Amino acid sequence: MPWAAGRSEAFPNACRHSDHHNAHELVSRIAKRAKHCHLWPMNKVEIVAHDCLGVEAVMAETRHSFAKHTHEAFGIGFMYSGAQKSLSGRGMVEAGAGNIITVNPREVHDGHPIGDGPRGWNMLYFDPALIAQAAHDLSDAATDQYEFARPVMDSPEVRQCFGALFDAITNGSEEIAALRREEMLLLMLHHAMISPGEPEPKSSAGTAVAHARIKRAKALLDDSPTLSHSLDDLADAAGLSKFQTLRNFTRATGLTPHAYLIQRRIDLARAMIKSGETLAYIASAAGFADQSHLNRHFVRAFGLTPGRYARAIRTNYPICTSCNSVQECLAHHP
Numbered sequence: 001m002p003w004a005a006g007r008s009e010a011f012p013n014a015c016r017h018s019d020h021h022n023a024h025e026l027v028s029r030i031a032k033r034a035k036h037c038h039l040w041p042m043n044k045v046e047i048v049a050h051d052c053l054g055v056e057a058v059m060a061e062t063r064h065s066f067a068k069h070t071h072e073a074f075g076i077g078f079m080y081s082g083a084q085k086s087l088s089g090r091g092m093v094e095a096g097a098g099n100i101i102t103v104n105p106r107e108v109h110d111g112h113p114i115g116d117g118p119r120g121w122n123m124l125y126f127d128p129a130l131i132a133q134a135a136h137d138l139s140d141a142a143t144d145q146y147e148f149a150r151p152v153m154d155s156p157e158v159r160q161c162f163g164a165l166f167d168a169i170t171n172g173s174e175e176i177a178a179l180r181r182e183e184m185l186l187l188m189l190h191h192a193m194i195s196p197g198e199p200e201p202k203s204s205a206g207t208a209v210a211h212a213r214i215k216r217a218k219a220l221l222d223d224s225p226t227l228s229h230s231l232d233d234l235a236d237a238a239g240l241s242k243f244q245t246l247r248n249f250t251r252a253t254g255l256t257p258h259a260y261l262i263q264r265r266i267d268l269a270r271a272m273i274k275s276g277e278t279l280a281y282i283a284s285a286a287g288f289a290d291q292s293h294l295n296r297h298f299v300r301a302f303g304l305t306p307g308r309y310a311r312a313i314r315t316n317y318p319i320c321t322s323c324n325s326v327q328e329c330l331a332h333h334p
Helices: 014-020 023-035 128-138 156-171 174-192 207-223 231-238 242-253 257-274 279-285 291-302 306-316 326-332
Strands: 044-048 055-062 066-069 074-081 083-088 091-096 100-103 109-113 119-126
Touching (some): 119 156, 128 174, 128 242, 156 174, 174 231, 174 242, 207 257, 242 257, 257 279, 257 291, 257 306, 279 306
Antiparallel strands (some): 044 055, 066 109, 083 109
């Protein structure tokens, strides 16, 4: 997928629970990173460096009043503090802390703070070609047109997906976060199309067939959990579109493909810990970027670090002198 290259009932819980992320933790972490307590001046707008081609990430905290202007990109953001009023293509709107804000390409808008304090937000701007590609997939090739219909949203699903996507773009890299970025973009755009109170699209008659095809995608991750996989890879294996693959994989397993892949890597890491390998080696061999990456996901899943888990294993299952690992010991001396 070009945007993830270079330097650069459907989903009831996908954004909330996938990859063992707590959405509120993500949003809070991003907001704290944006504010840095007193380190940020009253008016600051920062373009965040990342390796996601075709995407611009912005962190802002300011009392500045923005004059009428437009962007050539699709913009979506999360306002984490303060409030503002702004002109939009749908008239004057107001947004406050916790809201999602959006803008379409060449949509005239401005922005003025409400109250005496600054307002803070994180924003992602996407090249229209990326959104067109996603729209083509979301619509099963029916159209490449997309539009944010609401300039201000109070959608937990969109908010959670945005937090995960912003984190994957600004804190991740293509090598470790490409799949996460792809799936969160599709999920975010999907949820943004659903109006408040509107039910999720129901399963189609072809769901059973789709689930059977998903087994091929699942097998791809099971057989090679340490490799990097894209939604294109999984869609090709399943013979479905990327969005169909994401939707049906989540329905079939309860996890998004990225979350499922991380779980497989954690399972592999646990097995290697029982074999007595060093944590540094395990992190690399199990497909994690580094040991801190392994630690973060291990703690989210099990509530303790790999080091504590390894010490507990050694304490509970001491290796006898005739065996080379805990697993060998358990097999020989059950």
